[in-house]
Amino acid sequence: MPVPYPQEFRDDVVRVARNRPDGVTLAQIAKDFGVHEMTLSKWLRQAAVEDGEKPGVTQAESAENRELKKRVRMLEQENEVLRRAAAYLSQAHLPKRLYPLVRELAADNIPVAVTCRVLTLSRQHYYRWLRQPFTDAEITVAYRANALFDAHRDDPEFGYRFLAGEAAGAGERMSERTAWRICRDNAWWSVFGKKRPKNAKKPGPPVHDDLVQRDFTATGPNQLWLTDITEHPTGQGKLYLCAVKDAFSGRIVGYSIAGRMKARLAVNALDSAVARRGDVAGCIVHSDRGSQFRSRKFVHALGRHRLTGSMGRVGAAGDNAAMESFFALLQNNVLDRRPWATRQDLRTAIVTWIERTYHRRRRQLRLGRLTPIEFEITMKPAAALAA
Numbered sequence: 001m002p003v004p005y006p007q008e009f010r011d012d013v014v015r016v017a018r019n020r021p022d023g024v025t026l027a028q029i030a031k032d033f034g035v036h037e038m039t040l041s042k043w044l045r046q047a048a049v050e051d052g053e054k055p056g057v058t059q060a061e062s063a064e065n066r067e068l069k070k071r072v073r074m075l076e077q078e079n080e081v082l083r084r085a086a087a088y089l090s091q092a093h094l095p096k097r098l099y100p101l102v103r104e105l106a107a108d109n110i111p112v113a114v115t116c117r118v119l120t121l122s123r124q125h126y127y128r129w130l131r132q133p134f135t136d137a138e139i140t141v142a143y144r145a146n147a148l149f150d151a152h153r154d155d156p157e158f159g160y161r162f163l164a165g166e167a168a169g170a171g172e173r174m175s176e177r178t179a180w181r182i183c184r185d186n187a188w189w190s191v192f193g194k195k196r197p198k199n200a201k202k203p204g205p206p207v208h209d210d211l212v213q214r215d216f217t218a219t220g221p222n223q224l225w226l227t228d229i230t231e232h233p234t235g236q237g238k239l240y241l242c243a244v245k246d247a248f249s250g251r252i253v254g255y256s257i258a259g260r261m262k263a264r265l266a267v268n269a270l271d272s273a274v275a276r277r278g279d280v281a282g283c284i285v286h287s288d289r290g291s292q293f294r295s296r297k298f299v300h301a302l303g304r305h306r307l308t309g310s311m312g313r314v315g316a317a318g319d320n321a322a323m324e325s326f327f328a329l330l331q332n333n334v335l336d337r338r339p340w341a342t343r344q345d346l347r348t349a350i351v352t353w354i355e356r357t358y359h360r361r362r363r364q365l366r367l368g369r370l371t372p373i374e375f376e377i378t379m380k381p382a383a384a385l386a387a
Contacts, residue, residue, distance in 0.1 A: 005035070006272040008256055012351040013040060014047045019348065032356040034373070077110050081118045097142050099129045122186060145182050147172035152188045159190040208309035212286045216322035218248040221376060222280045225253065226323040227269065227287045229261060230330070235341040241350060242269040245326055250364060251372035252326070252354050253277055257347050263295035270298070274305045281306035289314050329358070
């Protein structure tokens with residue numbers, strides 16, 4: 001099954017095709033960007049629908065319909081959880097233990113996450129209860145937790161000390177420390193208590209070791225990627241480019257362009273590279289120590305794609321010199337050629353130069369006077385034979 005093109009790349013190709021000079025055909029544009037002519041025509045038709053020029057369902061409408069259906073399904077599930085929980089808790093002859101109810105609802109295709117969220121239970125504790133056999137200590141803790149839950153449900157303004165007293169009156173005696181621990185684990189706090197932040201600030205991820213040591217060579221594709229961010233002013237403000245370069249062929253395997261330099265810019269560029277290259281598990285991604293590459297989002301993206309992070313030293317441009325050389329070429333050939341009135345003009349110029357000139361026309365001495373695309377095509381059989 002072919003890998004879909006990144007949305008940002010599709011938008012850039014459509015933009016170039018719409019603004020093509022007289023005499024330039026769609027076939028030439030498709031060839032320059034390495035896509036099929038029919039694929040480009042389909043993208044143009046969808047873009048016309050998005051702009052209201054032709055009738056049809058836009059991507060936003062499709063996404064909205066999917067989101068509405070998902071929301072309706074979730075509300076139905078939540079209503080079912082509340083209905084079953086009310087019936088379950090009304091049975092006075094049964095101990096009010098909610099984990100069996102979660103298991104019953106899961107058997108009826110109600111997700112555990114939905115049930116636990118509605119009943120304010122911890123999924124971790126539920127799965128632990130489901131996995132391990134019952135012990136006397138667990139049964140005792142469960143009875144205490146249910147007694148505290150009943151008291152908290154009846155009097156949400158009570159703190160853990162008052163809840164412990166109410167539980168003792170119901171026959172479940174425990175120390176205040178035990179009551180505090182159970183309430184903490186299940187987030188049963190007094191409504192008058194101090195607000196607890198939902199997303200407490202955590203220390204940032206550790207800085208990766210430098211696995212490259214200024215050796216920017218690779219014996220095959222998808223072994224070493226280099227990435228960095230550059231900026232350039234326009235009449236509408238700065239435009240930021242994050243690019244991912246394969247050290248083997250020098251090809252820009254992914255990029256993202258935006259008007260703000262945030263962690264999402266680096267994540268989008270990495271996702272674009274993975275979407276184009278397929279299975280890249282084990283590839284080293286080397287960058288500087290910018291905050292975007294040290295962000296939690298980017299570190300999670302590396303783990304999601306099974307990539308290995310690497311970082312140079314602070315203030316040492318030579319530790320990422322191969323990527324800096326590409327940005328120097330971009331600076332001389334595009335960015336500094338003339339003033340740019342709008343971000344859109346500069347964006348179109350950047351992607352056109354990368355896809356048309358740098359990838360397919362600019363021959364490099366270290367590649368044997370081949371372009372990055374020609375070098376990858378030439379070396380692909382050799383790499384496959386070596387594997």
